[in-house]
Amino acid sequence: MNLKQLEAFVAISTLHTTTAAAQRLGCSQSAVSRLLSQLEEDLGLSLFVREQGRLTPTREGDALVQEVETIVEAARCLERHAQQLRLAGTQRKLVRIMVPNTFAQFLLPAVMQHFYETHRDAVLEVFSGTYDASERALLSREVDLAFVRLPTRLSGFSVKWRFNSESVCVIPRSHPLARNATVSPRDLDGVPLVLLWRQSALRHEVDAAFRSARVTPNVVAEVHSVSVACAMAARGVGAAIVNRLIAQCCNTKQFVMRPFVPTISFETGIASLESYPISGTCDAFAACLAEALEDLHAQRATG
Incomplete structure (x- = not known):
């Protein structure tokens, strides 16, 4: 074998x-x-x-x-780690993190810039993926840190920083629903929708809300990234239903966010592997990322 x-x-x-x-x-x-x-x-x-x-x-x-997937991921992790050591040298301090694609694009560049001001010897390796992929990457030690939704589906994680958020409907500023205080499935009856892919946990909850309201969603696009959903919504392709915290990373001047009801709550966090303590450099980067996320949460922009 x-x-x-x-x-x-x-x-x-x-x-x-x-x-x-x-x-x-x-x-x-x-x-x-x-x-x-x-x-x-x-x-x-x-x-x-x-x-x-x-x-x-x-x-x-x-x-x-599942066991074979873990073995394969661990082997790939070992290969990448060895390559990183060859490139950076053993004196560099490696930080490996997995976050949603939207964070990787719009939040991490500023976080990295701030972090490197005091950690010039660090090497950051960024992965983007789903919450499920983040959990598997942590368990296989492919990454040191990951942004996960709580409670996690798998066990064995330590979560030091936690964040609460909720679902919002993202629409152009000129959209008739922009005048609403909240947006419900009935408000969206017949309205073109841009939703996350069918296998995502949020999509399951959104679909359940529409079924409960006996409204058939008019889905015109399914995407794998909150930033793509927001960009399409800003262009008027369709209304998007996403996690507010992640959407706030995007250019909120291009759209407005209205609370989606019934509320879909999110508890997320920055996790590490419970059985494998992270380095001081990883902990410092996690703190830097947590500070940026707390700033986003404090904004709670509604347009």
């Missing part, structure tokens, strides 16, 4: 075809099939069955998916 076999297993379990897995891994379909056969032989287990042209994990395969 080797890492390439495990990577093939993860790719197939995610994409469900050897063709797609081969494209992701940059090899031939026959090579992926061979790696899977070798892994099944080494483990003595049948890992997938073919159903309607798709490869679906067997009961044994499904039971192994």
Whole structure:
């Protein structure tokens, strides 16, 4: 059993075809099939069955998916860490963090500038991803710090800084709903909507609010970033429903935010791995980021 076999297993379990897995891994379909056969032989287990042209994990395969993903992520983390050490030298202090894409684009540049004023010997590696990806990255020690939604789905984290926020509807300043104090699903009946992707936790809660109000959402775009949702809303593509704290990182002069009701509450935090204490440099960066987030929270801009 080797890492390439495990990577093939993860790719197939995610994409469900050897063709797609081969494209992701940059090899031939026959090579992926061979790696899977070798892994099944080494483990003595049948890992997938073919159903309607798709490869679906067997009961044994499904039971192994999470553990194999953790191993693959840990190996990639080791490779990146070694590369960073080669580039920066052992005297540099590495800080690895995963945050939402919107934070990476609009909040971290200023945070990094402020942090580097007192930590010239630090090297920062920034990852962007979902809350679920952040939890997995922490557990595999791919990152030292991550911005997570609380309570976390997985366990084993230490959260020193916490932040509370709520859902808002983002619309152009000229939109008729900009006159409202709040915006509900009934207000949005027939209104074009830009929503986060269907697998996101917020999307599930937004969909539930619309079902409860017996309103069918008029979704014109699904996006994977709050900044993209806000940019589309500012252009009049559709109203967006997002986390206020993250939306406040964007250029709020281009749109207004109105509380979305029923309120969807968010508790988020900067987390680290409970069993692996972070360095003083990581702790200092987390404090710097927390200060920036607290400033955002204090603004609570409503346009």
